[in-house]
Amino acid sequence: xxxxxxxxxxxxxxxxxxxxxxxxxxxVLSPSRNVVLTDDYTQDCSGYFCDRDKALVxxxxxxxxxxxxxxIHEFSHMEQWKTDDRWDKxxxxxxxxxxxxxxxxxxxxxxxxxVLNDMxxxxxxxxxxxxxxxxxxxxxxxxxxxxxxxxxxLYSYYMLPEIKRFPTGVHSDxxxxxLAPTVFKKSYQKVxxxxxxxxxxxxxxx
Numbered sequence: 001x002x003x004x005x006x007x008x009x010x011x012x013x014x015x016x017x018x019x020x021x022x023x024x025x026x027x028v029l030s031p032s033r034n035v036v037l038t039d040d041y042t043q044d045c046s047g048y049f050c051d052r053d054k055a056l057v058x059x060x061x062x063x064x065x066x067x068x069x070x071x072i073h074e075f076s077h078m079e080q081w082k083t084d085d086r087w088d089k090x091x092x093x094x095x096x097x098x099x100x101x102x103x104x105x106x107x108x109x110x111x112x113x114x115v116l117n118d119m120x121x122x123x124x125x126x127x128x129x130x131x132x133x134x135x136x137x138x139x140x141x142x143x144x145x146x147x148x149x150x151x152x153x154l155y156s157y158y159m160l161p162e163i164k165r166f167p168t169g170v171h172s173d174x175x176x177x178x179l180a181p182t183v184f185k186k187s188y189q190k191v192x193x194x195x196x197x198x199x200x201x202x203x204x205x206x
Contacts, residue, residue, distance in 0.1 A: 003029065003060060009068060012137045016075050025078060026055045029071075033061040034168075044168055046070045049077040051091065066172070069130075069141060069149075076129040084125070093118035101166060112161060113189075120157050120188055127154070128184060148180040152195065154188045155180075159199050167203040176202075 005013055020027040028035075034044040035057050047058035047070040056074050060067045081087050096115045099105045107115065127150035134141045153171040160166070170176065179195050191199075 008140050020056060024054055028057040029060045031061050032059050035059045047074045049074045051081045072130045072133055076126045079129060090118055090122035116157050120154055124154055144182040147182055148177045151180040152176050155191045155195055158189055158191055163203050164205040170203055
C-alpha cells in the first residue's frame, strides 16, 4: 500500500527502505491502527523491529505524524541490531520481560529490576538515536515533544510491576506527556508522583 509521504520526509524514507533491503529486513507498513507484536505475543502495539523474523513493522492506519515517529524509533532499533554489541543482552531482557508479564516465568524484585534496567538502557539508547536522526535529516518533528513522549515511555517500564501489563498508548497520551521533562534523564527508576499516579489510574490491568 502506498502512502502520501510529505516531501521533507522522502529522503529519510528512501534511506530506510534502502537499508532494510541491504540488511534483508522486510519493511511492513501496515494499513491497520495497531499490529501484533510478533507471532509469540498477542500484545497490540504501534510497531516493532524483530531481528529473528527480519522484519520492521509499523501500523500506519493513523495520521502520518504519529506513525512516522514509530518508524524512526523502530528503525533506530534496527540500527542498534546492526551496530551495538549490547543487542544480545537487550534482546534477552526483552524476552524475559514479555515472559514475566505473561506469567510464564517468575522473578524476584531484584531480578525484575535488573531486567527492567536493561530494557530501559535499550529504549533510552534507541530514543536518543531517534532524536539524532530527526536532527540529522532535518525532519519537521518537534524534538521537545518527542523527548517528552520518550520519557513517559521510559518511566512506564518501571511501572510494570504495579500495572501488570505493557501500557500500550502511554507515550501518546497528551495529558501524560505534558507531565514529562523535555530532556532525557540519567535515571528513570524513580517515577515522579504525578506521572506514577496517572499511569496507575489509567493504564493498570483491569
